[in-house]
Amino acid sequence: MIPGAFEYHTPSTIGEATALLARLGDDAKVLSGGQSLIPMMKLRLAQPKHLVDINGLPGLAYVREDGGALRIGGLTREADLEESDVVQRRYPLLADTCRAIADPLVRNLATVGGNLAHGDPANDHPATMLALGAEVVAVGSGGERKIPIDSFFTGPFTTALRPDEIVVEVRVPVPKGGSGGAYVKMERKVGDFATAAVAVQITLGAGGVCERAGIGLTNVGSVPIKATKAEAALVGKRPDEAAIKRAAQLAAEAAEPQEDLRGSVAYKKDLVRVLTARALAKAIERAQKGG
Amino acid sequence: MLVKVAINGEKHEADVEPRLLLVHLIRETLRLTGTHIGCDTTHCGACTVLLDGRPIKSCTMFAVQAHGREITTVEGLEQDGKLHPLQESFMSEHGLQCGYCTPGMLMTSVAFLKKNPKPTEDEIRWAISGNLCRCTGYVNIVKAIQHAAATMQGGA
Numbered sequence: 001m002i003p004g005a006f007e008y009h010t011p012s013t014i015g016e017a018t019a020l021l022a023r024l025g026d027d028a029k030v031l032s033g034g035q036s037l038i039p040m041m042k043l044r045l046a047q048p049k050h051l052v053d054i055n056g057l058p059g060l061a062y063v064r065e066d067g068g069a070l071r072i073g074g075l076t077r078e079a080d081l082e083e084s085d086v087v088q089r090r091y092p093l094l095a096d097t098c099r100a101i102a103d104p105l106v107r108n109l110a111t112v113g114g115n116l117a118h119g120d121p122a123n124d125h126p127a128t129m130l131a132l133g134a135e136v137v138a139v140g141s142g143g144e145r146k147i148p149i150d151s152f153f154t155g156p157f158t159t160a161l162r163p164d165e166i167v168v169e170v171r172v173p174v175p176k177g178g179s180g181g182a183y184v185k186m187e188r189k190v191g192d193f194a195t196a197a198v199a200v201q202i203t204l205g206a207g208g209v210c211e212r213a214g215i216g217l218t219n220v221g222s223v224p225i226k227a228t229k230a231e232a233a234l235v236g237k238r239p240d241e242a243a244i245k246r247a248a249q250l251a252a253e254a255a256e257p258q259e260d261l262r263g264s265v266a267y268k269k270d271l272v273r274v275l276t277a278r279a280l281a282k283a284i285e286r287a288q289k290g291g
Numbered sequence: 292m293l294v295k296v297a298i299n300g301e302k303h304e305a306d307v308e309p310r311l312l313l314v315h316l317i318r319e320t321l322r323l324t325g326t327h328i329g330c331d332t333t334h335c336g337a338c339t340v341l342l343d344g345r346p347i348k349s350c351t352m353f354a355v356q357a358h359g360r361e362i363t364t365v366e367g368l369e370q371d372g373k374l375h376p377l378q379e380s381f382m383s384e385h386g387l388q389c390g391y392c393t394p395g396m397l398m399t400s401v402a403f404l405k406k407n408p409k410p411t412e413d414e415i416r417w418a419i420s421g422n423l424c425r426c427t428g429y430v431n432i433v434k435a436i437q438h439a440a441a442t443m444q445g446g447a
Contacts, residue, residue: 001331008292008309008355031356038312038351039333051309053356079345103421105336105399108345109352190420191334 003041009052014139014166017054022141022164024050030166031055032075032114035106036123060113060168063087069135069171070094074113079104081112091172092286093181093201097128100185100197113167116152119159119223122193126153126224127216128183131199134172140165153223176211179203180286184279185218186271188262194219195262196271198251200279202239204287210234215247215276220255220268227251230276244280251276294358298323299367309355314338316354317364325365325394329423336422339395340364346402348421365394368401377401377439386435388426395422400436410440 009028011017021028029037029048032055040046054060060075063084070091072081081087082098101107101115101124115125116136129136129149136147141164152160161167175181185197197218205211213234215227230250237243252273259265295304298321305320317323317340329337331350338349341363368375377400380386387393396419403410403418410418415436416429424432 002312003310005308005310008353034353034356035333035351038353041310042331055356102333103336104418105339105346105348105421106333106351108342108347 001042003038004044004047006048007050009050010056011052011054012056012058014057014168017052017057017166018139018141018164020050020052021166024052025163028052028163030114030117032117033077033110034114035102035110036114036118036120054166057166065090065174068174070174072112072170072172074111074167074169076112078102078107078110078112078115082107090175091181093128093131093183093199093283094172096181096183097124097199100124100183100187100194103191106191112170116170117159117161117167119153119155119157121153121156121221121224122219123224124183124185124194124197124218127197127199127218129170129172130216130224130226131181131201131214132172133201133214134170136167137169137171138162138165139168144168146171150226156222175201176203177290178205178211178287180283180288182279182282182286184275184282186275193262196220196255196257196268196275198272198275198279200276200283202234202280202283202287204239204284208238208288210237210239210243213247215251215279217251217255217272220257220272222256225254225256227254227276229254234280239280239284244277244284247280248273248277292355294355296354296357296360296362298362299364305354307354309353311354312350313340313352313354313357313362314349316357317349317362320354323364323366327391327394329391329395334423335392336395336399337392339398339422341398341402344402344405346399363398363401365397368397375401376442377404377436380435380439380442381432384431384435384438386427386432387424392422392424392426396424396432400439404436404440404443408440408444410436412437 028050062073181201199216201214203212217225230247257268327337329335
């Protein structure tokens, strides 16, 4: 399959890239890892007149803790995030998620910034970042701004990014002691989008009482969903079997899936219930081991 | 648009349309037909090549993106008339039937064994999970990779 013709741009600085994007407006798309955009272009679901390739921008691929946050550069490849020491040690939710994204070959090119900026509710990082309470740092021709993840996904394949903005960093708050997370995904085969998936990040305080709970849902709505009622039901309680059951039920009620080849509405909602309970149990176990 | 790439250590130049996919540059412009095109939808991994040492799907990258980079294809595995231990192992362990997925399997495995010279079966299965085989059921492919790992450990 041959994509439509386009003009190819290779800016070497962020300033150059954002100026180009500001000038070209809706005619341009940012090319990052290209693992979603290029397949869409081959199917002619996307036919941008201009591609602004940001892979040559220096200093945007890194994973490090700094200033109370895990900072992930926008051009960080999923494989590098997966293999990062700090992620493997302290961010089990991110480590789980990376392993669930597409397949190992795709992860060698796919970027974390692109995974979010694509705005696909079937992508895996959105739910994870919702659960973690992340923040997206975007740079446009007007400068830099920080966008809380809760207000980042505005519609199907639509985000709060302006046409001239690039995701330069994703910031995840460093988890407190007693935190744990897990991502549980049901997929028909490696590389498939989730039938449904659930991201959980939980912090247990004194006496095992839940201080904070983040729950994100993948591919069960037109946007990635934050299961806020399920989260609220856990905070202030010991997450015993009854509390997990109740939260899982509330998460299922928050899901708004559509019927497709992967299953019916009822099936997917029930799947969210089951996966939420499993993700919670795993996250709690990890939190009890000290995160 | 001029694209300069090094493939298997040899420098190549071509004037291409930006929309040309890397796999088409490799197969059609440069006539290195060892790299296969399977699904053309980023699923099967038949088109896997190494980009600066990392396995990627060459149907999901534009040729112009490879400008200035180093690419290794299956033709680059043989050295001085001697097959790579993985190629030998795929033969001796019957790691292929129709052979369509083999170039991709080999390129993924080459990069994987460099990173993880003593893998478990589970790690091998994870590593090749982006490469589809419709003949073997993977059993002999896994055996071939295990065999190659052992051979390479033996200092061959």
